Amino acid sequence: xxxxxxxxxxxxxxxxxxxxxxxxxxxxxxxxxxxxxxxxxxxxxxxxxxxxxxxxxxxxxxxxxxxxxxxxxxxxxxxxxxxxxxxxxxxxxxxxxxxxxxxxxxxxxxxxxxxxxxxxxxxxxxxxxxxxxxxxxxxxxxxxxxxxxxxxxxxxxxxxxxxxxxxxxxxxxxxxxxxxxxxxxxxxxxxxxxxxxxxxxxxxxxxxxxxxxxxxxxxxxxxxxxxxxxxxxxxxxxxxxxxxxxxxxxxxxxxxxxxxxxxxxxxxxxxxxxxxxxxxxxxxxxxxxxxxxxxxxxxxxxxxxxxxxxxxxxxxxxxxxxxxxxxxxxxxxxxxxxxxxxxxxxxxxxxxxxxxxxxxxxxxxxxxxxxxxxxxxxxxxxxxxxxxxxxxxxx
Ligand SMILES: Cc1ncc(COP(=O)(O)O)c(C=O)c1O
Numbered sequence: 001x002x003x004x005x006x007x008x009x010x011x012x013x014x015x016x017x018x019x020x021x022x023x024x025x026x027x028x029x030x031x032x033x034x035x036x037x038x039x040x041x042x043x044x045x046x047x048x049x050x051x052x053x054x055x056x057x058x059x060x061x062x063x064x065x066x067x068x069x070x071x072x073x074x075x076x077x078x079x080x081x082x083x084x085x086x087x088x089x090x091x092x093x094x095x096x097x098x099x100x101x102x103x104x105x106x107x108x109x110x111x112x113x114x115x116x117x118x119x120x121x122x123x124x125x126x127x128x129x130x131x132x133x134x135x136x137x138x139x140x141x142x143x144x145x146x147x148x149x150x151x152x153x154x155x156x157x158x159x160x161x162x163x164x165x166x167x168x169x170x171x172x173x174x175x176x177x178x179x180x181x182x183x184x185x186x187x188x189x190x191x192x193x194x195x196x197x198x199x200x201x202x203x204x205x206x207x208x209x210x211x212x213x214x215x216x217x218x219x220x221x222x223x224x225x226x227x228x229x230x231x232x233x234x235x236x237x238x239x240x241x242x243x244x245x246x247x248x249x250x251x252x253x254x255x256x257x258x259x260x261x262x263x264x265x266x267x268x269x270x271x272x273x274x275x276x277x278x279x280x281x282x283x284x285x286x287x288x289x290x291x292x293x294x295x296x297x298x299x300x301x302x303x304x305x306x307x308x309x310x311x312x313x314x315x316x317x318x319x320x321x322x323x324x325x326x327x328x329x330x331x332x333x334x335x336x337x338x339x340x341x342x343x344x345x346x347x348x349x350x351x352x353x354x355x356x357x358x359x360x361x362x363x364x365x366x367x368x369x370x371x372x373x374x375x376x377x378x379x380x381x382x383x384x385x386x387x388x389x390x391x392x393x394x395x
Pocket of ligand 1: 111112113114116137139179183208210211240241242248249250
């Protein structure tokens with residue numbers, strides 16, 4: 001039977017989603033099925049897969065502040081930031097975060113993903129050009145797509161390529177978009193060089209400092225602060241509160257007029273329920289802990305360097321970590337999956353990146369250091385990774 005007014009055959013409702021089964025079968029053939037594993041509250045495995053870089057997610061001061069805020073303000077924020085969702089906790093967090101990172105102003109979003117979507121779309125649009133490093137985080141890529149700007153993705157960590165793309169752009173306004181520390185290999189973008197390029201080319205710079213906040217710079221003030229760019233009039237920073245701060249949420253930091261513009265125009269800010277009071281209070285508590293214990297940032301960097309150094313000495317292909325992320329090359333995607341699973345069986349949780357999540361096609365184990373890793377933890381991690389390695393992983 002045909003649909004009225006069309007030659008298309010009518011599909012019974014129970015078959016409308018049949019195409020999903022075909023898509024699932026194709027993913028299974030390509031080895032791209034993802035599984036959700038339940039983490040237990042009392043898990044004893046050594047966690048080198050999460051992003052709790054400073055070990056603050058379970059810190060009593062941080063988790064306790066969240067619990068108290070939920071009791072005082074309620075479980076949810078009750079509305080968008082512009083309606084009922086802004087509490088004094090949000091205002092305090094914005095004030096203290098901006099001061100800590102050296103920016104003029106800050107705006108808290110419900111996630112780092114939402115902060116990136118909001119910042120990239122609100123600061124560009126159809127009439128703008130965007131030049132990105134080709135390895136930027138997925139949330140920035142989505143922001144670029146939604147912006148309808150003219151987007152050019154150029155070579156990784158290559159200011160000359162950025163300059164060429166800017167100088168040949170066909171749009172007047174332009175935004176350069178980069179991660180500070182890249183998610184996969186943990187390498188650092190050449191931020192000062194990029195800032196000089198945008199100045200020469202009358203553009204602006206947006207840096208996603210998700211992996212830099214709490215880890216890099218003086219007392220964990222982040223990579224943008226370390227590069228001396230946090231207060232620059234043409235630089236905007238985005239961060240997440242879900243990694244070093246052990247909580248949830250995101251923020252944009254930058255010149256006051258940028259923040260004002262986002263409040264009025266960023267759709268992922270306006271049409272989104274505000275960050276829950278518990279997460280806001282926990283992030284604020286984490287920020288205060290970090291201010292009181294700046295050595296946490298040095299410690300996580302030290303642990304990452306030791307992890308990478310010792311795995312390198314053991315013969316593995318290891319990235320040189322600029323922050324907390326260490327990647328170890330695997331011979332191939334299947335070997336990487338089996339290697340990570342074998343580590344988990346031995347009680348060490350590591351991340352596993354393989355195509356298409358890795359832009360260069362190289363499969364890796366992805367390890368994240370934490371400030372609270374003991375020497376015994378490091379010994380155990382290195383022993384387990386070594387014992388479970390596929391034969392061709394060394395050399
Ligand atoms: C570089 C980068 N940017 C943004 C995000 C998104 O942050 P969130 O998890 O807070 O949404 C992440 C983390 O997942 C990230 O690694």
